[in-house]
Amino acid sequence: MQPSPAEIARTLAAGHLPAVAHIACHPAPLPVRHVTDTQGRPLLLVPTEGTLSAALRPQPGNDDTALVLDIRDVPPMASSPALGRVWVSGWASRLSGDEARAAALDYANTDACGDLLDVGRTQGLYRMDVAEVRFERNENLAEIDPDDYAEASPDPLRAVEFDLIADLADHHLAEMGDYVRRQLGKAARPEDEPRVVRLDRYGFLVRMGSRSARLAFPRPVTDHHDLAHLLHPILCRRCAA
Structure with a gap:
């Protein structure tokens, strides 16, 4: 048995690898800290002041911002093959109140960083609703059904x-x-x-x-x-x- 493309995509997106965000109406990709919750939805931890926060600010009349999260595998050893690359597309909205507190707990399950204590002050949490998932490996690109992605689980040994x-x-x-x-x-x-x-x-x-x-x-x-x-x-x- 081998991991399915959906499982590999969930593993890559889980939060153990660096990611960049391609944000609508912003000219260049931006590094972003993230994890995924139990449904595979990315949670973005963003300083409230700075380029990333400004780029994620919704356009007038909107509640969320379209973006693509781009994550490449980093092999554990120089001789190890890479698992590939995943793009998770969707819309991100900033969380507040009870939603932000619950999301902070979800975030801490993967990365219990100290900045979570400042959510609501110097840090903001955004959640992405996933619309599209694409997985590339060895120059082969595959579309992954968002439901299959949500139902898959990241590999427990990756970290x-x-x-x-x-x-x-x-x-x-x-x-x-x-x-x-x-x-x-x-x-x-x-x-x-x-x-x-x-x-x-x-x-x-x-x-x-x-x-x-x-x-x-x-x-x-x-x-x-x-x-x-x-x-x-x-x-x-x-x-x-």
């Missing part, structure tokens, strides 16, 4: 993917190499030195020189603790014996 891969490389390289060779069987070459270069809830991608292979977990994992439980028989030499 700690770098740490997990680094730990496997630093402390479990031999065990992982043995495991990969057993899984690949005759397809593995003696000179291969498998290295994990990407991890997600469904499995991991290993690179062996110029070749790569994807190995699936017996089931999707729910978080990094579940992953540790699943990998324990592989990484523990005594268990493997």
Whole structure:
């Protein structure tokens, strides 16, 4: 199994990667801090004074502003392939009162930054209603149904993917190499030195020189603790014996 385009789009948009906003009537893209709520709607944390706040100000007669959130994957390692790029289009409106307080809690679930304490004063929170989602990977562009995007869930390992891969490389390289060779069987070459270069809830991608292979977990994992439980028989030499 592999993540679906909708799941990858939700993962990229979740808030762990930098984003820029292309805002209607503004000539240039602007960096923006964001996360997504449980429905995949982006929440934008914006200083109340500055270019971004001015650009998001609705035109006379409107309550919201059209924009496109542009997010590119940043691979965890230099040798890791990128997941792609997602564009989330819609309309953003500034929240106030109870809506702003509830959105601040949603934001803190992903990024508990100190600026959330200043929402309503020096910081404002905007929520995007999603109208269109486009996902690009390897120069292939796909339209994702907004309902499929909303129903998908971001990958639970993305925020700690770098740490997990680094730990496997630093402390479990031999065990992982043995495991990969057993899984690949005759397809593995003696000179291969498998290295994990990407991890997600469904499995991991290993690179062996110029070749790569994807190995699936017996089931999707729910978080990094579940992953540790699943990998324990592989990484523990005594268990493997």
